Amino acid sequence: MSTHQRTFTSILTTTKTTVKSTFTVFRNEDVIEANEITKKYYTIANDTTKYSDSIQAVFDQAIEDCKTQDVRMVQHALMTFVTHHPEARKRRIKIPSLSHRNPKLSIPAKAVYMAPGPVVGDKPIAPTEDVSGEQFLDYWREDPNLNEHHEHWHIVYTDQPLPDPLFPDDKSKEYIKDRQGELFIYMHRQMNARYIAERLGIGLGVTKPLENYHELIPESYTPSKHLVDNNDQTTFSARASGLKLADVAFPGRGGGPGYQITISELEKARDLIRKTVEQGHFDDEKKTPITVELLGRAIESGLNQPGFEKYGTPFHNFGHMLLAFINFQNTKELDSGVMGDVRVACRDPAFWRWHRHVDNLFKAYQEKLGPNHFNDCPPVKISSDGIILCFKDKIPCIKGLKDPQQDEEASKWGEQTFGGHHFHKEHGQHSTDVLETKMKQRQFTWVEDDQSSQTIEYLFPREWYYFFRVENTSNKNITLTFRVFIVPAELCNNFTEWIEVDKFKQEIPANCRTVVARDCDRSSVVRQPPQKTLDELDDTAITAGTGDQESEEEQYCDCGWPFHLLLPRGSRNGMKFKLFVFISDWEKDKVPRVTRCGSLSFCGAEKPKDKYPDIRPMGYPFDRPFKDGSFEKVFIKHIYRLG
Known part of the structure; x- marks a missing residue:
């Protein structure tokens, strides 16, 4: 070091x-x-x-x-x-x-409760009688790496203009990173879609948006007694069931002037956003047309620029603060709940309810745009059996190999097994229609105390390869973007519930049938390189460098979704999902090949002022509603196989 x-x-x-x-x-x-x-x-x-x-x-x-x-x-x-x-x-x-620099902010609740009907291969763990449904998801909401992802994203994508590092x-x-507002919406939407999939797996149902600011909030949250900031010994207050939002007056820092956040301000900001969406333009003198970027920024932290003074209220941020200090009305003490600290906010069920409401405001704008038309699809086909999934431990030739040799051998094996004269044949014994997850255990060590430890549980997928049978029907080489999504089958008609699991670039030769191999751990949403081992889960994935010779972009390796949460947990008897592969023209997308550094989809460009590496709207093709609210009506003529 x-x-x-x-x-x-x-x-x-x-x-x-x-x-x-x-x-x-x-x-x-x-x-x-x-x-x-x-x-x-x-x-x-x-x-x-x-x-x-x-x-x-x-x-x-x-x-x-x-x-x-x-x-x-x-x-x-x-x-x-x-x-x-x-x-x-x-x-x-x-x-x-986060677990290294502030370990007490990383530890989940000590008692881990599992819902009835865990994943394939696990034995049921009966819940205790005093556990509410929300606590069944403690293992997910309080996952240290999930919370670190949320914190790190807000460091990379700060919502206020940054000074130029060199000037x-x-x-x-001064600048805000390219498509900051749009990515704020998309990244949090993807987090919520994943959370909803977890909820369905244990029978809790879809997250209810926190849209009535006067309701008594039934979900409670009590943080672990060990959840303490290492620097100033800050603790976090519990949020009891049955509280509701109320105005909060804050003292100023260092004796400076205080400030107040009111329910009335929050309602006015919400109503202005709704009015803006309904009329199709901002309520400024120029009647500026809505863009996804401006609307996303207005929702997150307000618009602090000339002409947009009406949009100065930081709607999303105010919601966090009111929920964080919901106890102020009872105790008159400004002890923040976890919602006020980006390092731990995801732990509270209210985080997900609030962000569901925030996302619905943006969704209302997307619904007014109408469906996509997909009139620029490339001349390629996927056969009726063109999407093949194989567990890595069932591919004998890659056992014990590492990248890049593993990918090379997997590609050869895929072509030999599923390509050539096998191109239209059954997948055979190597493939699977069921992806699997399981709960693992690891020891969390209190490094700054007496090296004592406790057992925590975490989700982990059984790793797999995709093999896509693709045919280029044109007489020239073509470069494609593969976009891979999954969704709980019961939610497939809601475009906001589709979960991105990968996006990558691939060239296909002219007049060629080929098999494209793709390792699940190269996912475009995952922090790269992926954290898999116990040491990687507890620390940064790459050892800090020692000199000037390393790539300056590698700081962005720390940004991205945790690999071990790539798949939803599912259920004991299996939970039905749809897997959808959308192929678009890379020349119209300009999506770069994912390096083994950072998350392309969630963290964007590696350099501060670079453009986001995809021209298409974030979440494409699930950035607009479906015709007649039907997934199949929109995509049926483009689909060769539905998983």
């Missing part, structure tokens, strides 16, 4: 303070203030004439800042710095995993 990495890690892990942090990414003013600190760090890092080691100078300044400013704010600013500044990225200074004082060069 380099000296820089050790210093950076120490700032995040060992800084102690007796002053309770009030920083949250769900308050715009806090993020703006943190970005000013990041701006200062950029300036120091760029001054190579004054500092012989400007990166170390940044860390020295951060250590001093922690003594006088909100520690969480300084740490957030510093993590933003190492994520976006080219010199820090070039040196591969990496953000340690921090030039306000005209």
Whole structure:
């Protein structure tokens, strides 16, 4: 580990303070203030004439800042710095995993309750009588890697303009990452679709949106007593059943002016968004047409730009804050619930209800667009038996191999087994129509205490390969984008419930039938390289670098969905899903081949100002409603096989 990495890690892990942090990414003013600190760090890092080691100078300044400013704010600013500044990225200074830098914020609830009817191969575990249905999903909501994904995404995609790393004082060069607003909606929609699939697997039903701000919220949430911030010993308040949202007045930081968030403001912001969607344009003087980007940003954190003053209320963020401080009406103490901290917000069932409501506001806009027409499909076919799934442990030639040799051998095996004169034949004994998951156990160690540990459970898939039989009917080579989705069969007619599991580029020779092999762990949504081993699950997947020779983009490897949650859990007797492969023209998509770094779909471009690596709308072809509300009516003429 380099000296820089050790210093950076120490700032995040060992800084102690007796002053309770009030920083949250769900308050715009806090993020703006943190970005000013990041701006200062950029300036120091760029001054190579004054500092012989400007990166170390940044860390020295951060250590001093922690003594006088909100520690969480300084740490957030510093993590933003190492994520976006080219010199820090070039040196591969990496953000340690949440379980390493703040282990007490990573531990799930100690008592793990499993619902009746677990996955194939597992024995039922009877729930205790005092457990509500929501607690059956603790293993998923409180998964340390899921929560780390959510936190890291909000570091990469901060919702306020960032200064340019190389020109921090030039306000005209401030930027928000390409398609930030659209990706905010899509990434959280995908999280919710996965959560709903988990709910269906244990019989809880679809998540109910939290759209009535005056209702008594029946779901409760009590965090583990061990859930404590390592730096300032912050704990999180429980949220009892039967509470409802109420106005909250917050004191200012450091004796500064306070602020208030009210239900009335939240309702006005919601109603303005609904009005905007209904009329088809923003309520500004120019009547600016709606774009997915502007609407997504307006919903997340408001629009802080000339002409859009009406849209200044950060609707999504206000919801987080009101839910986080729902106890204020009873105790008059500002002890935040987990909804106020991006590192742990996903643990609360209210997170998923709130985001279901947030997504429905955006969905209303998409429904007004009408169905896609798909008049630019490439000249390719998938045979009636063209989608083949094979478990890796059933492919004998790849046993013990690693990439790239594993992929090479799997491709050869797939062509020999399913291609050539076998192209239209039955799949045979090697294939499966049932994908499997199981619950595993691992030990979580309290590294900063006495090295004691406890057992936690987590979901893991049985790994597989896709083999796609594809025919190019044209007389020229063609480059394609394969888009792979799954959905619980009962929800297939709702376009927002389709779960992206992969997206990749592949060239097919002219007038050729071929078999395309694809490893499940190369998924476009998964953090790359995937975390599979116990060591990888408990720490960053790539060891921090030691010098300047490494790729500066590799900081983005830490962004992406956890591999072990790639598939929904399913049910003991099997849960019916549809698997859908949509093939589009790469020349119209420009989707790059996924490197073994980061998540293409959730984390976008690797460099801060690059374009998002897909021209199509996010979630395409499931970015618009189906004709007559029917999946098959829209796709039937494009489908050669429905899984």
